[in-house]
Amino acid sequence: MTECPLRKIALISPDHRVMQINDRPVSALQLDVWVEAYRQQLAPELSIGDRLLVLLQNKVETVVVILACLRSGWVYCPVNPAHPESRILEYADRVGAQAYVSDNRFHGNALQQVGKPELLASPVSVKTDIPVDNDRIFDLIPTSGTTGVPKAVAHSLDNHLFSARGSAALIELTAEDGWLLSLPLFHVGGFSIVIRCLLAGAAILIDQQGLPLSQLLMSLPVTHSSMVNTQLQQIVVSQGMDLAETGLKYILLGGGVASASLVRRVQDRKIRVLTTYGMTEMSSQVCTGVPIFTPEGVTSGDVLPFRRVKIADDGEILVAGKPLCLGYYSQSDEKSGRVTSVADDEGWFHTGDLGEWYESQLRVLGRKDNMMISGGENIHPEEIEQALLTCKGVLQAVVVAVADEKFGQRPFAFVQMVNETVDETFTKGYLAGKIARFKIPDHIVPLPEKLPPEFSGQTLFSGIKPNRRLLQALAECHLS
Structure with a gap:
């Protein structure tokens, strides 16, 4: 057992700011009271171990739900509210959800609906610790799979605590700092921000006005921000923002391929850009x-710290350590208490990613299942994407494989431009100086803004990752 990190702050420094909602600071005591009120609200309806399906857009409400689950022993089961209702119901079956809380955008059939946090209670002093079980299942976070029902990754509080402690060894985070909650809370990247801030006493910064990222970085006391390459490219290149004018200390850049020229440009403004490699199974x-x-x-x-990494003989990245999840949860799987370990007999999780060591650091080459073979040559889409991101005006790039009669498979590229239209001839010529000629895509087309009717109900991105199977189908349609 350990103590609830929020209650610990509320006992020592009740007026300390642990959250800020646009201009409104929220003290540890105020957040604690909201959490306790919600626990009392749901106590007659939920029991320890019950899975609560969470489909909330409001991040403040979601943070309250997370902490209420931690204290009460309920299992936090977030879902992307943008998913089709049929897929959400399938995931609810997978985790065996007993109840759900939503913004009235979802109707859970036989599932019991519970109310949202009301956030009305006034601060009341607290006097005792709240012990929480750091070994039990705390959450079931869906993998960012692009097809089918996502796997439910079971984490304990300890998994997240060791993840946050290892992060803190490199990223200084103090009680005076603020981390912008820019990632969704159904994604482990967003969830981990909450845990890091609670451990450090830093403020969780939340926007509820729908302001653009560039404005948030200027108006909120943001010292730390998690971004993907596209977000950083938009504010620095598209909008010409000078990050030196903000209070930013660290940018944690993840979610896939990072542009080298963009990283260098931001570093030149004395902002520490840290690239990162992570996954749901390793708690971020x-x-x-x-x-x-x-x-x-x-x-x-x-x-x-607390992690181990090795490269297998076939180039696959294997990971292990304290943040490694408890396993995959399935209601229909009666083995090991419905949790199936993700590790092999030696404790390693096989990530499906390919990588290599470059000095002391890891260089990720791409996904094993993304790799295509063209005329007997191995091609990693991520390498082409990396090269495309160095081309002027390219904001985002996704490369997929399409069938080819002569070569078996060929690369097909979708790009999103800052302002310009895609100049396929120029871009191919540019790539000729960056990558081997056989890796240059046969087609380079705009990333679609809207999906054709036959793909309705699907999304181009699953969380922060591209839906490669959907884009592959769009590429095949383009060629037919």
């Missing part, structure tokens, strides 16, 4: 660090 970060610039791009950092 595995490697993080100031990247090394290589001929192919940038590395993904050093292995953080």
Whole structure:
């Protein structure tokens, strides 16, 4: 057992700011009272171990739900509210949800609906610790799979605590800092921000006005921000924002391929850009660090404390350590208490990613299942994406494989431009100086803004990752 990190702050420094909602600071005591009120609200309806399906857009309400689950022994089961209702119901079956809380955008059939947090209670002094079980299942966070029902990754509080402690060894985070909650709370990247802030006493910064990221960085006391390459590119390149004018100390850049030229540009403004490699199964970060610039791009950092990484003989990245999840949860699986371990007999999780060491840092080459074979040559889409991101005006790039009669498979690229239209001839010529000619995509087309009717109900991105199977189908349609 351990003590609830929020209650610990509320006992020692009740007026300390642990959250800020746009201009409104929220003290530890105020957040604690909201959490306790919600616990009392749901106590007659839920029991220890019950799975609560959470489909809330409001991040303040969601943080309250997370902490109420921690204190009460309920299992936090977030879902992307943008998913089709049929897929959400399938996931609810997978986790065996007893109840759900939503913004009235979802109707859970036979599931019991419970109310949302009301956030009305006034601060009342607290006098005792609240012990929480740090070994039991705390949450079931869906993998960011692009097809089918996501796997439910079971974490304990200890998994998240060791993840946060390892992160803190590299990223200084104090009680005076603020981390912008820019990632969704159904994604482990967003969830981990909450845990890091609670451990450090830093403020969780939340926008409820729908303001653009560039405005938030200027108006909120943001010292730390998690971003993906596209977000950083938009504010620095598209909008010409000078990050030196903000209070930013650290940018944690994850979610896939990072542009080397963009990283260098931000570093020149004296902002610490840290590239990172992580996954849901490892409770977020595995490697993080100031990247090394290589001929192919940038590395993904050093292995953080409490983690282990090795490269298998076939190039696959294997990971282990304290943040490794309890396993995959399935209501229909009666083995090991419905939790199936993700590790092999030696404790390693096989990530499906390919990588190599570059000095002390990890360089991720791409997904094993993304790799295509074209005319007998191995091609990693991520390498092409990395090269495309160095091309002027390219905001985002996704490369997929399409069938080819002569070569078996060929790369097909979707790009999103800052302002310009896609100049396929120019871009191919540019790539000829960056990558081998056989890796240059046969087609380079705009990333679609709207999906054709036959793909309705699907999304181009699953969380922060591209839906490659959908884009592959769109590419095949383009060629037919």
